[in-house]
Amino acid sequence: xxxxxDQTLDVKGAKCPMPLxxxxxxxxxLTVGQTLRVLAxxxxxxxDFQGWVKTAKNIELVAQETVQENGTDLYxxxxxRTS
Amino acid sequence: MTTTNxxxxxxxxxxxxLYAALIQSQPLFILDVRNxxxxxxxxxxxxxxxxxxxxxxxxxxxxEAAAVAxxxxxxxxxxxxxxxxxxxxxxxxxxNHSLNAAHLEGGIITWGNLYDVRDIADNxxxxxxxxxRPARGDVSFMIISDGQAAIIDxxxxxNYYLDTARQAGASVTQIFDTHVHADHIxxxxxxxQATGAPYYVHAYDAIHPIDMLPAQMPYEHLQDGQxxxxxxxxxxxxxFPGHTLGQVNYLATAPDGQSYLFTGxxxxxxxxxxxxxxxxxxxxxxxxxxxIYERLPQHIDDSTVILPSHFSLLDEDDGQGRFAAPYGQVxxxxxxxxxxxxxxxxxxxxxxxxxxxxxxxxxxxxxxxxVHPTEEQAGELELGRNICALSQ
Numbered sequence: 001x002x003x004x005x006d007q008t009l010d011v012k013g014a015k016c017p018m019p020l021x022x023x024x025x026x027x028x029x030l031t032v033g034q035t036l037r038v039l040a041x042x043x044x045x046x047x048d049f050q051g052w053v054k055t056a057k058n059i060e061l062v063a064q065e066t067v068q069e070n071g072t073d074l075y076x077x078x079x080x081r082t083s
Numbered sequence: 084m085t086t087t088n089x090x091x092x093x094x095x096x097x098x099x100x101l102y103a104a105l106i107q108s109q110p111l112f113i114l115d116v117r118n119x120x121x122x123x124x125x126x127x128x129x130x131x132x133x134x135x136x137x138x139x140x141x142x143x144x145x146x147e148a149a150a151v152a153x154x155x156x157x158x159x160x161x162x163x164x165x166x167x168x169x170x171x172x173x174x175x176x177x178x179n180h181s182l183n184a185a186h187l188e189g190g191i192i193t194w195g196n197l198y199d200v201r202d203i204a205d206n207x208x209x210x211x212x213x214x215x216r217p218a219r220g221d222v223s224f225m226i227i228s229d230g231q232a233a234i235i236d237x238x239x240x241x242n243y244y245l246d247t248a249r250q251a252g253a254s255v256t257q258i259f260d261t262h263v264h265a266d267h268i269x270x271x272x273x274x275x276q277a278t279g280a281p282y283y284v285h286a287y288d289a290i291h292p293i294d295m296l297p298a299q300m301p302y303e304h305l306q307d308g309q310x311x312x313x314x315x316x317x318x319x320x321x322x323f324p325g326h327t328l329g330q331v332n333y334l335a336t337a338p339d340g341q342s343y344l345f346t347g348x349x350x351x352x353x354x355x356x357x358x359x360x361x362x363x364x365x366x367x368x369x370x371x372x373x374x375i376y377e378r379l380p381q382h383i384d385d386s387t388v389i390l391p392s393h394f395s396l397l398d399e400d401d402g403q404g405r406f407a408a409p410y411g412q413v414x415x416x417x418x419x420x421x422x423x424x425x426x427x428x429x430x431x432x433x434x435x436x437x438x439x440x441x442x443x444x445x446x447x448x449x450x451x452x453x454v455h456p457t458e459e460q461a462g463e464l465e466l467g468r469n470i471c472a473l474s475q
Binding site for chain 1: 118119120121139140141142144164165166168169172
């Protein structure tokens with residue numbers, strides 16, 4: 001079953017730290033309880049997002065998945081604003 | 084030239100500049116902004132006194148003031164991340180808070196691939212050149228004399244050896260591995276292909292010790308006591324089983340009698356090579372004992388310069404980036420070499436074995452031609468510093 005989300009942020013091609021910087025801004029624009037889907041090509045984002053949500057006060061990492069798009073890996077993160 | 088420490092205003096440092104700073108014990112403070120997991124796997128290491136702090140970059144994004152407050156204000160900060168982006172981002176934040184911060188160009192990946200080439204000896208007999216990969220603690224050597232060059236324990240990036248030979252106007256005549264390595268991918272077979280010179284390794288190491296499968300790459304078998312000539316140097320093979328069954332040391336002797344022992348993972352300057360990476364530590368430890376205390380002393384004296392293929396910390400150098408010391412000094416400074424009975428030695432070794440990195444089994448497969456990794460896979464296999472010595 002696909003994970004539900006409210007907004008999508010496309011950071012394909014962006015390198016560290018931009019996927020996370022832009023995700024932070026996008027989450028600030030969500031209302032509490034909403035989920036952001038982030039599409040990234042930076043492999044480092046997988047571990048970084050896991051570390052980030054441990055520090056961040058109002059974010060839950062609902063799911064992460066890797067999918068193929070045009071022969072390259074796409075890293076998809078689902079982040080929920082919790083407060 | 085003055086040695087005054089001028090506060091640096093540059094906003095970047097190259098990996099080579101970082102290495103020079105570490106060698107000179109400059110008062111550097113490293114702020115590593117990768118996530119905790121990556122930091123735990125490996126990091127920039129230098130002398131024991133080097134100070135390093137890990138604050139992931141996302142902590143600066145979450146709470147900038149709190150993260151900045153954890154960084155010392157009175158130091159030269161070098162910010163390090165995987166590639167470069169986050170460290171540049173954090174260094175700018177720190178500078179905005181009036182801290183003296185620069186970032187490492189190319190990140191820790193570039194640091195991991197830095198090679199350092201410098202002479203151990205340069206005299207009438209020829210040159211002994213050290214080619215080190217400092218981030219990994221890997222060291223290799225070349226003997227260059229009268230237009231001939233032998234390479235000992237070459238590392239994966241072969242251009243440094245080919246360039247060094249070409250700049251010296253020498254042709255490569257032998258490629259020697261002291262053993263089949265477990266921690267890094269040997270440049271030996273590739274150099275043999277590039278130069279046409281034979282690649283030498285002991286046949287006992289051409290069988291994978293865990294898989295019990297034979298090598299699939301071309302090599303020449305070595306005999307204990309066999310001798311070679313490299314220009315004015317004579318090079319003798321000394322079988323030194325223990326770390327591996329086929330490990331050898333190469334004893335190079337100049338016409339004036341000065342000798343150099345390339346020990347591979349035999350004795351190190353502050354430790355020696357662990358005997359358990361073949362999966363049979365208890366069986367191989369007594370063999371290692373005989374190599375260290377009975378076989379080796381027959382061939383060398385206190386003036387023989389010991390040149391191992393690894394170090395664990397930069398403190399093992401001579402203060403100038405050379406990982407070399409006379410045997411007499413090594414015997415005095417190396418706690419692992421103090422005289423022990425075979426029973427004491429066995430207890431000491433088996434009580435000080437560090438973690439067995441799982442990728443070491445695969446790296447040996449690569450080194451005897453059983454598997455052929457891509458460049459990216461090779462880089463992954465070689466991540467971090469070697470763990471070939473006993474725990475200290």
